Amino acid sequence: MMNSLEIANRIYSMERRLDSLYNQLEDSFSSPRYIRTAQNLRNLQARQLSILNGLIAELEEEQPPPPVNRYYAQHILQPGETLRVLALEYDTTVSQIRRLNPGLPDEPQAGQLVNLPIEIPRPPENSIRYVVKPGDTLFQIARRFGTDVSTLVRLNSIADPDIIFPGRILIIPNPV
Structure with missing residues (x-):
């Protein structure tokens, strides 16, 4: 409900x-x-x-603060993106985004780092962070970093591997 x-x-x-x-x-x-x-x-x-x-x-x-010691997906706002656009892209609400980002300005600017209400597993040791660029696909990113799509989906709690948005920060295992 x-x-x-x-x-x-x-x-x-x-x-x-x-x-x-x-x-x-x-x-x-x-x-x-x-x-x-x-x-x-x-x-x-x-x-x-x-x-x-x-x-x-x-x-x-009135919303309670987010739970501590949890890891959340992150996104860097792109030019023209608003919190409403972000909420639509990630199938969430502006209020859920605001709850995870106390102190976020009413109209955040491009380049602002935003925590998303998508819980992810604890990133593996020595993992790297990659900011998705326009035209990127998970398959291309996986190949570039020597991993596979299913690992990226699991580490980043991606709902649909065919849809990723520029600005999303992906956790990528660092091959040792």
Whole structure:
């Protein structure tokens, strides 16, 4: 069962997806009367999003701190990425990301290191960290570092080996 914060984040995500439909609705009208109605709907939605943002911020403050002595996947924000984009990429919520990153600014900048709510096993001794670049695949990375895809998937708790995002920091075993 979802908690209040998860429900509020889910509603927020759904409302954000509706934003483009409201724009399309307004653009589809030629009558000023209907255009005003569509604009009123967009204004109401903007108010609702603002209220939801306030609620989410309050609920986030009540979240317990993350467990200590656990290891989490990390990501370096890329130009144009936001916490919402990151949450969508990694199938999580902004509030879960914020919980693992106390003190993270409201609008983090490219280059910011972000802990992801993806628990990984303790990295092996002498492992190296590799930042995924655009165009990288797990197969290419595994070959480059003398390991295999299944090891990378296991060490990094990767849900789908066919999907990796630029900026993700991968733990790679260092061949001795």
